[in-house]
Amino acid sequence: MAVLVYADHDGVNVKDSTNKAVSAALAISSDVHVLVAGSVAPAKSAASIDGVSKVLVAKSDALSKDIAEAVEALVTPLMANYDAVLFVAGAAGKNAAPRIAAKLDVAIISDIIEVTGPKSFVRPIYAGNALESVESSDGKLIITVRTTAFKAEGNGGAASIEEIVAPNATHSATFVSEAMVKSDRPELQGAKRVVSGGRALGSEEEFNAVIVPLADRLGAAVGASRAAVDAGYAPNDYQVGQTGKVVAPELYVAVGISGAIQHLAGMKDSKTIVAINKDPDAPIFQIADFGLVADYKTAVPEFQNSL
């Protein structure tokens, strides 16, 4: 039977993470459909993903705000036609997928990094310090995908698009407001380069004066450690780690970050890791390809000038 991918999109186009989730789905079945929920516009880009045979699109305001009950009401009945549904393991997917699994009385298979068989998967546990191989005995698989572990499918396809009706229910959770971080820089997840700052920066002003220009110079997204976010130097959305975002860019530059396990969990699969830290024993150096023991105050401007 077919498998369904719940598209991650920005209201206009599907994100690259959807192309990656499709790649995970294709490892389970050759018949992959994509569900675009919320707005209609991203359906076109979803239909172009290689390997996708059909796109379903359901318009609704509650869905565009990722209200879990609305997603559950849409996807649960659809599962009569599918063996599996895959969500991108971001905030929206993690919010909705377990709800659907519970409704269907099946397990949630979270954060998969590898498909090893039609019902077998590998997933990190303990902040990525161990990898668990699991085999499901359920008839329906509800999965979230750690997209950094999968390659993105191309955009040479032309699948058919079918509009479906989102269940018109009233939910006991309602949207009030949102405060989204606006930025012209690349998005953290999916960025080719990331520059992250830690507690060492000491203030929001310093973070913006040091980390942001370096990121701009490199065309990189900006990230941060939990300590930097907790202290208000950077927005919550920038947190990289076990409980923040997981990134795997070509280049990750960690400035004034010690390298706690919880931070490493979010970036240790980056291709090249650079660490700038004044403490030669900082754990970040144990995984850095290029380490510079120096005060960031002089090192970062110097580095920027040498680029």
Add this chain to the structure above:
Amino acid sequence: MKILVPVKRVIDYNVKVRVKADQTGVDLANVKMSMNPFCEIAVEEAVRLVEKGVATEVVVVSIGVTQAQETIRTALAMGADRGILLTSDQDLEPLNIAKLLKAVIAEEKPDMVLMGKQAIDGDNNATGQMLAALLDWPQATFASEINIDGGKAKVTREVDGGLQTLEVALPAIVTVDLRLNEPRFASLPNIMKAKKKPIDIKDAASMGVEVKNHLNVTKVTEPPKREAGIKVESAAELAAKLKEAGVI
């Protein structure tokens, strides 16, 4: 208003986890165990709601080995009123925990369940959402701010891209994120007081819930090791090396 807070006993977050040589799991022998940090934040928030006069009672529940009593005692020392322990030696999946919690909720009838967004062992981030589905309650996950007023909770959530605020009608499930609060350290007098607070201990099997694992763990392995690279002497050398390696 009564708040139920589920808490989990896990390997302390500072401990370096070791995978067992026979690939059956991670080594739990002689390892420091603590309350899951996210559960601590949930307990703290519940206690603060009592201190603010919004809530009247905090009941903590843990499901697991008998030593999970210590985890419950920690919560009681932080200010929770009483505890429930459902004993089980099995490694239970989130769905089973959610079903057992549903049975506890049928008895306790709380107005809100406050719980951690994820446990740092399985890293699933699922139990709260599953419980909400089983109860058909609204959910507000990843909370960084909670305001309760007139039978409703206004919850600010940490989502990709920023913050979202939802309003949920009570009863509801709220799962908490790191920035909701900073949990207190229990004072010595409160630790002493907690020893006298009641913990109701019963066998999970007595709850009338069918417990079945859906995922068979075939092996647990170590992730590939990443080797340390080189140290450079200056920022200029760093830039040169990155160019040489074709990274920039």
